[in-house]
Amino acid sequence: MEKVRVNLQERSYDICIGSNIIEKIGPKLKSLSSCRKIAVISNPAVNRFYGKKVLNSIKSSGFDAIPVIIPDGEKYKDISIVQKIYGELLKHRLDRKSALIALGGGVIGDITGFAASTYMRGIDYIQIPTTLLAQVDSSVGGKTGVNHKLGKNMIGTFYQPKLVWIDIDTLRTLPKRELLAGLAEVIKYGVIWDAKLFAFLENNRDKIISLDRKALTYLIKRSCEIKAAVVSKDERESGLRAILNYGHTIGHAIETATGYRKYLHGEALAIGMRIEARLAERLGFITGRTAQRIKALIDEYCLPSEMPAKINLKSMMSSMQLDKKSVAGELKFILPERIGKVRIQKMALKVLSTDLRPA
Numbered sequence: 001m002e003k004v005r006v007n008l009q010e011r012s013y014d015i016c017i018g019s020n021i022i023e024k025i026g027p028k029l030k031s032l033s034s035c036r037k038i039a040v041i042s043n044p045a046v047n048r049f050y051g052k053k054v055l056n057s058i059k060s061s062g063f064d065a066i067p068v069i070i071p072d073g074e075k076y077k078d079i080s081i082v083q084k085i086y087g088e089l090l091k092h093r094l095d096r097k098s099a100l101i102a103l104g105g106g107v108i109g110d111i112t113g114f115a116a117s118t119y120m121r122g123i124d125y126i127q128i129p130t131t132l133l134a135q136v137d138s139s140v141g142g143k144t145g146v147n148h149k150l151g152k153n154m155i156g157t158f159y160q161p162k163l164v165w166i167d168i169d170t171l172r173t174l175p176k177r178e179l180l181a182g183l184a185e186v187i188k189y190g191v192i193w194d195a196k197l198f199a200f201l202e203n204n205r206d207k208i209i210s211l212d213r214k215a216l217t218y219l220i221k222r223s224c225e226i227k228a229a230v231v232s233k234d235e236r237e238s239g240l241r242a243i244l245n246y247g248h249t250i251g252h253a254i255e256t257a258t259g260y261r262k263y264l265h266g267e268a269l270a271i272g273m274r275i276e277a278r279l280a281e282r283l284g285f286i287t288g289r290t291a292q293r294i295k296a297l298i299d300e301y302c303l304p305s306e307m308p309a310k311i312n313l314k315s316m317m318s319s320m321q322l323d324k325k326s327v328a329g330e331l332k333f334i335l336p337e338r339i340g341k342v343r344i345q346k347m348a349l350k351v352l353s354t355d356l357r358p359a
Contacts, residue, residue: 002217004224006140007232009159015140015164015224019213022167023053025101025128026061032163033124035099037064039089041126042103043072043110046130049173054103054128066092070111074260077147079105079155085115099124099162105131105178106138106265113144117159126163130170132182133266134225137188139164141231141244147260151322152252158236164224168216176209181266183208183301186219188273191294192243193226195340205300223315242344246334247273250356253319257312263304270303279355280335283345290338313356319345320349 001018009191016028029038038058042051047069058065070081089098102112102125109127116125127139145156172181183201190198200218201208207215227244234241251272255263263271274295281291298305320331330346337343 001334002221004221004228006160006228008235010120011160011235013161013163015166015218017168017221017224018164019169020167022050022128022165022170023057024053024348025126026057026059026063028056028163028165029099029126030061033099035063035124037066037092037094037098038101039066039068039085039092039094039098039249040067040101040103041070041085041108041115043108045072046104046108047311050128050170051102054101058101066094067074070108072107074107074147074255074265076112077145079146081111082118082146084348085111086119089115089119094119094123096120096123099126101126101128102135102139102161103128105129107136109134109139110143110145110156113142113159113161114146114156117144117157122159124162125159126165126213127161128165128167130167131174132171132179133185134182135166135171135220136182137185137227137244139166140224140227142235143239145149150256150273151319152256152260154322160235166220166224168213171211171216178266179209179211180301180303181264184266184270184273184298184303186223187225187294187297187301188244188246188269189223189245189289190297190312191273191277191336191339192246192334192342193230193340194222195221195338197226198293198339202293202297202300240258242332243334243342245332246336246342247271247276247319249323249331249333250275250316252323253316254307254311257315257321258308264310267304270298270305271307274298274305275307275352275355276333277336279333279352280337282355283335285343286336290336293339294336307356314358317349317353
């Protein structure tokens with residue numbers, strides 16, 4: 001098993017990465033927590049594959065295990081679903097010494113973390129991410145939240161998990177489209193931090209797509225190391241952590257403008273990364289060759305790299321103005337300077353209008 005430590009003083013925790021470890025979560029929790037009741041939050045698809053394994057492992061280690069199943073999809077990352085979770089927790093009398101487990105992808109992780117941070121003013125939670133996107137990004141760092149109809153993740157908290165438990169073999173039941181969407185986040189880490197990781201993605205596509213365990217373990221561990229390093233220095237996004245938003249300001253606006261129905265998060269992120277790379281080229285921060293490398297890698301993994309022809313740009317611009325990173329009409333964009341290094345650039349939205357034109 002590989003381990004990555006997120007160093008946050010009393011809120012520090014381990015990210016454990018291994019193969020066929022999902023059924024070993026019970027013994028791990030027994031050594032980690034003295035709680036008696038644990039609610040496992042999942043969706044129907046993930047529950048069908050892994051719910052019984054996780055519940056049996058928890059029960060055999062002496063915990064009371066309560067399954068809570070919520071609908072699948074970004075459009076259900078909503079405060080009304082959090083209310084449903086609260087209702088189940090209260091019905092089963094979970095108290096301040098109880099815990100939650102997020103078993104699923106980014107939506108499950110975000111909504112479970114938010115519920116944990118607010119239920120009885122905060123109880124423990126554990127992440128068991130089952131998608132690549134959640135394994136390399138959203139399960140780590142403590143950002144929780146739900147969406148509002150006017151913007152993504154507008155309601156949320158910073159609340160760290162007690163443990164992140166990653167079984168790479170869960171990716172074998174993941175639809176290919178979701179695997180590719182998760183790789184967008186890995187591409188992001190290459191652009192913002194690690195040129196070697198970017199080159200690995202360029203040179204090992206076949207191994208990665210065929211779910212080679214060694215290749216996947218390297219990608220997941222390296223991505224978690226990068227995020228852990230950033231979060232350990234800037235937990236609440238007062239400075240450095242903003243670089244993790246490369247592609248996200250535009251990506252989130254695309255998701256909002258299309259009602260969370262047209263694109264997976266990683267697909268919208270890929271478009272955002274491409275547009276911000278093009279903006280960086282236009283402003284003279286990177287060469288055309290570097291911008292082309294970014295586009296070529298996005299294309300290589302069959303991710304979208306251009307704005308769709310039919311999108312409401314007015315709605316997108318409005319969404320970006322409501323973005324959490326918007327201050328006095330200016331937004332922070334994360335723009336590449338080279339592969340492995342980015343800058344935080346404040347600018348007015350109107351500067352971006354040329355680059356947002358659909359293909």
